[in-house]
Amino acid sequence: MQWKATAMLATGTCSLAWVGICSYAFEAHKAREQRHLASLRIYIAELERQLTCVSKQAWDTVAEVPLRAAWESLVDARLTAEPERTAVVWVDLDQFKQVNDRHGHLAGDAVLRAVARRLEEAFAAREPVVTRLGGDEFGVLVRDLDEDTDLARFAALMEEPVALPHGRSVPVAASVGFAHARELPHETGRWELLRCADAASYAHKPHRSGEVGAAPTPRSRKGFAAAAVLGAAR
Known part of the structure; x- marks a missing residue:
């Protein structure tokens, strides 16, 4: 009985660990996507700024x-x-x-x-x-x-x-x-x-x-x- 309880405990621990890994991976992916979108928005803002600056040459x-x-x-x-x-x-x-x-x-x-x-x-x-x-x-x-x-x-x-x-x-x-x-x-x-x-x-x-x-x-x-x-x- 003891070994069964130990096995069940180990299985539960593995399941929790797997959920934790999946959650971490999801959050990491979400963070990467947010950083990517933020960088794109910065790029657009910079492009618009440059468009204003070079307006005399591209006008x-x-x-x-x-x-x-x-x-x-x-x-x-x-x-x-x-x-x-x-x-x-x-x-x-x-x-x-x-x-x-x-x-x-x-x-x-x-x-x-x-x-x-x-x-x-x-x-x-x-x-x-x-x-x-x-x-x-x-x-x-x-x-x-x-x-x-x-x-x-x-x-x-x-x-x-x-x-x-x-x-x-x-x-x-x-x-x-x-x-x-x-x-x-x-x-x-x-x-x-x-x-x-x-x-x-x-x-x-x-x-x-x-x-x-x-x-x-x-x-x-x-x-x-x-x-x-x-x-x-x-």
Whole structure:
């Protein structure tokens, strides 16, 4: 009987030891993950600081926003550190060429600057970083996007005509799409995130008579409603 009791005691001790080892391993893994996330957040903060410091060298002097290359580096960093919070808004100005043709390129530059400031204001609560993706297209990197509230705010700002030199003004409209990283497959990269936001924007782009817009893709379908918010601004 004594040896049985000793065996049972030994078994219980081993079980407790095993539980202790598993608990220690779990806590150690959790601590490593927390340190990793902390280091990523520090990296993002440093990247944003450097972006501010080098702004004069990596700056779009027309729209007065960071150049696309610097902006894309920040998108990559946030996708790595906090994909569940990261979203991109794609803004494509409608009939912008007509502004240049009718009012001149200086007027077009004024419109680009005004739209950039309105984007910064509309998404101010989302820690936005705005860039000009090219021509008359903008990208906005945001955290915790609330599409209904944020896009409605941008639509309201776009209802105001843009003031031009010599007392003139011009109405400006935009097609808008967005994509949440959390709604895309795990470890989706920047290219796919931008593609989905672009597709959502294009779906509501005004087309020439007889031309049909691209059909929604499953991943970007939710984003099409975002562009519709800006209908009043057209």
